[in-house]
Amino acid sequence: MTDVSDGVLRTLFRSEQGGHEQVVLVQDRSSGLKAVIALHSTALGPALGGTRFYPYADEAEAVADALNLARGMSYKNALAGLGHGGGKAVIIGDPERDKTEELLLAYGRAVASLGGRYVTACDVGTYVADMDVVARENRWTTGRSPENGGAGDSSVLTAFGVYQGMRASAQHQWGDPSLRGRKVGVAGIGKVGRHLVGHLLAEGAEVVVTDVREEAVRLITERHPEVTAAPDTGALLRTAGLDVYAPCALGGALNDETVPALTAKVVCGAANNQLAHPGIEKDLADRGVLYAPDYVINAGGVIQVADELHGFDFDRCKQKAAKIFDTTLEIFARAKSDGVPPAAAADRLAEQRMADGLRG
Numbered sequence: 493m494t495d496v497s498d499g500v501l502r503t504l505f506r507s508e509q510g511g512h513e514q515v516v517l518v519q520d521r522s523s524g525l526k527a528v529i530a531l532h533s534t535a536l537g538p539a540l541g542g543t544r545f546y547p548y549a550d551e552a553e554a555v556a557d558a559l560n561l562a563r564g565m566s567y568k569n570a571l572a573g574l575g576h577g578g579g580k581a582v583i584i585g586d587p588e589r590d591k592t593e594e595l596l597l598a599y600g601r602a603v604a605s606l607g608g609r610y611v612t613a614c615d616v617g618t619y620v621a622d623m624d625v626v627a628r629e630n631r632w633t634t635g636r637s638p639e640n641g642g643a644g645d646s647s648v649l650t651a652f653g654v655y656q657g658m659r660a661s662a663q664h665q666w667g668d669p670s671l672r673g674r675k676v677g678v679a680g681i682g683k684v685g686r687h688l689v690g691h692l693l694a695e696g697a698e699v700v701v702t703d704v705r706e707e708a709v710r711l712i713t714e715r716h717p718e719v720t721a722a723p724d725t726g727a728l729l730r731t732a733g734l735d736v737y738a739p740c741a742l743g744g745a746l747n748d749e750t751v752p753a754l755t756a757k758v759v760c761g762a763a764n765n766q767l768a769h770p771g772i773e774k775d776l777a778d779r780g781v782l783y784a785p786d787y788v789i790n791a792g793g794v795i796q797v798a799d800e801l802h803g804f805d806f807d808r809c810k811q812k813a814a815k816i817f818d819t820t821l822e823i824f825a826r827a828k829s830d831g832v833p834p835a836a837a838a839d840r841l842a843e844q845r846m847a848d849g850l851r852g
């Protein structure tokens with residue numbers, strides 16, 4: 493017998509991403525909810541990760557995405573020093589068309605049914621206002637609005653963490669964490685990018701930006717006239733004397749086109765999934781470019797949503813996000829001693845922490 497479910501089951505049990513603890517397929521007929529909740533690991537504590545609302549082509553694609561994202565969260569949470577494992581949920585559908593209060597409440601009950609093994613938050617296609625609704629059905633929803641006991645926008649701490657990772661990168665590459673006088677190119681000056689620009693200017697760095705939205709460029713150059721703008725990412729990468737490239741827009745920023753064009757000796761930015769394919773990290777290393785693994789340095793947001801569960805405290809979170817400096821340095825040191833790229837060293841460190849968690 494072969495049908496759609498056969499494809500889903502194959503993805504689940506026979507995929508190379510195997511090793512997940514639990515995967516729950518959720519259906520609520522009256523609201524139309526169809527979701528996948530994947531728990532990769534609870535070795536370090538309840539699995540934490542956001543809810544993606546996306547129009548997947550079919551169920552197998554949704555399962556594969558949930559498995560992949562949940563696994564990534566285990567690694568990210570382990571390196572952020574959180575008492576959380578990794579999980580992720582995906583809701584199958586077009587958020588513009590299919591998202592209703594009834595559906596979000598049904599999803600909230602599905603999260604409740606896991607009794608705290610899974611803690612949810614926002615991701616692509618879900619927002620703070622949605623988490624306020626989901627939270628009405630359970631105690632394990634974060635990323636809520638301040639009016640509902642949440643911490644709100646996470647980009648402030650994400651940018652602070654990226655800034656710490658960049659200082660650690662400077663320390664490793666040039667023997668001094670200061671970014672004073674360094675030329676930094678920021679591609680994507682949205683929520684995270686513009687806060688990052690603020691930190692860089694405060695430290696005396698020279699900043700070049702680019703964004704596909706002219707409005708975003710206008711806002712930042714009006715506010716900070718010392719910032720210069722490049723017409724696009726290609727031009728930004730070719731900027732004379734660029735020391736650091738900070739991708740803060742979409743995934744896949746480091747690819748077969750951008751890496752050969754790089755003149756900067758450090759890449760450190762907020763964007764998720766920067767490496768377009770396996771092997772790119774080796775290309776970077778071959779060119780003498782130091783790559784700060786994205787999931788390590790953009791962990792400020794997840795540190796914030798984890799903190800929210802215990803009553804959000806900005807200063808406590810900022811202290812935790814400041815540790816991204818030490819973790820990044822440790823990863824670079826291990827990469828050097830093990831003779832592997834930093835992305836591989838980061839994965840090894842996360843795996844060690846999870847194994848220690850299981851033993852402990």
Ligand SMILES: NC(=O)c1ccc[n+]([C@@H]2O[C@H](COP(=O)([O-])OP(=O)(O)OC[C@H]3O[C@@H](n4cnc5c(N)ncnc54)[C@H](O)[C@@H]3O)[C@@H](O)[C@H]2O)c1
Pocket residue numbers: 646647648650679680681682683684685702703704705708725740741742743762763764790791793794
């Ligand atoms: N917000 C957070 O707390 C957080 C946490 C972890 C990771 N991230 C990641 O960081 C990145 C930025 O997040 P954000 O919240 O600032 O998003 P955002 O949507 O507010 O900003 C992204 C910016 O990038 C610009 N952009 C898109 N394509 C571009 C291109 N080709 N060239 C130049 N600019 C382009 C957009 O116009 C926008 O201004 C994303 O990859 C996100 O997944 C964000």
